[in-house]
Amino acid sequence: MLQTSRIGLRARHDSDVAVLQSELYDDVPTRSRADSRPWRPISPGAAESPYAVAPAGDDAALFSVVELSSGELAGEALLWGIDTHNRVAHLGIALRPGFRGRGLAGEVVRLLCHYGFTVRGLHRLQVETLADNLPMVGAATRAGFTVEGRLRRSAWVSGEFLDEVVLGLLAEDWTEKP
Secondary structure (H helix, E strand, C coil): CEECCCEEEECCCHHHHHHHHHHHHCCHHHHHHHCCCCCCCCCCCCCCCCCCCCCCCCCEEEEEEEECCCCCEEEEEEEEEEECCCCEEEEEEEECHHHCCCCHHHHHHHHHHHHHHHHCCCCEEEEEEECCCHHHHHHHHHCCCEEEEEEEEEEEECCEEEEEEEEEEEHHHCCCCC
């Protein structure tokens, strides 16, 4: 397990799936803002569930976020689209509603950076998020990410086009913080 003093990143457990599905995926307005694909009903046990326990692969690293003091599942974190040739990956997190607003997102982002740069030897990490997702933009910039661009009206969300921002961090610019 990768951890800070407050949170840990561990492999996804079967017991995590129903909780993540219920609180993250089945919250249609929030999920629609977090994923560029249209929401559709998916059963927690289905192989198509984004939280299904899957065999480890080279192109993604899926974690469950655990609050260490309580042992509770706090959310999910992932590096996806891992490109081992160019040594780049995309970073994503989603915290359960009860764990938002506690400053945990910044710790999760920093742990994913540690994993990506130190464990996997990546050169670049990238975040794409809606421009108005201030908690994610803030967590990423506090971890050292730079806003590199704005994709105007590029995301179709609940009946309207919204802007996205792209943030990037290079290994040489990253400073590991405890």
